[in-house]
Amino acid sequence: KAGVTQTPRYLIKTRGQQVTLSCSPISGHRSVSWYQQTPGQGLQFLFEYFSETQRNKGNFPGRFSGRQFSNSRSEMNVSTLELGDSALYLCASSLWLGSNTEAFFGQGTRLTVV
């Protein structure tokens, strides 16, 4: 069974540019969440999507946005990149909403902003 797939694995961008990251959840999973991991702030929740609807959003500026498609694949976009956006971006998928579902993480996209 294929796991959560994130593309690309690595990205280098320049300040001011924008970037789009992609996440394909495990087949049949309908919930996708995104997290940012940095050495200073640790793992922080970005957004959660279920059935193409954003259910929750973390405390990040409006430059961070996302969406989910009808096949449950998700993308996140960061506009006007800043140096501080350099991080490992992790996507997690789970079968359903609710407390009994386990979240599985992808390998992540490592974004470097120069």
Next chain:
Amino acid sequence: ELKVEQNPLFLSMQEGKNYTIYCNYSTTSDRLYWYRQDPGKSLESLFVLLSNGAVKQEGRLMASLDTKARLSTLHITAAVHDLSATYFCAVDFDNYGQNFVFGPGTRLSVLP
């Protein structure tokens, strides 16, 4: 404020020894998860604890949850080098979704 704390943040131990990592959280929840992360890698799910008193074991690791004390423990028995990694606990405070607040992680180093 939703907050998750772990203790210790760094742990260096010898092979064969036992130790416990503690995870405290600030607000009522009965859903707690433990993950392992190797350097440069993603998060690997270890345990899902969904009720007060839940105890789960896998190999040399055992996790428990006390929702009244807002405390989870990850106990390591007879540590081996392969257990060297960073361990995160995460608490799900959302009744209907999946919105984890992660602890800062415990970096475990098992020395021969």
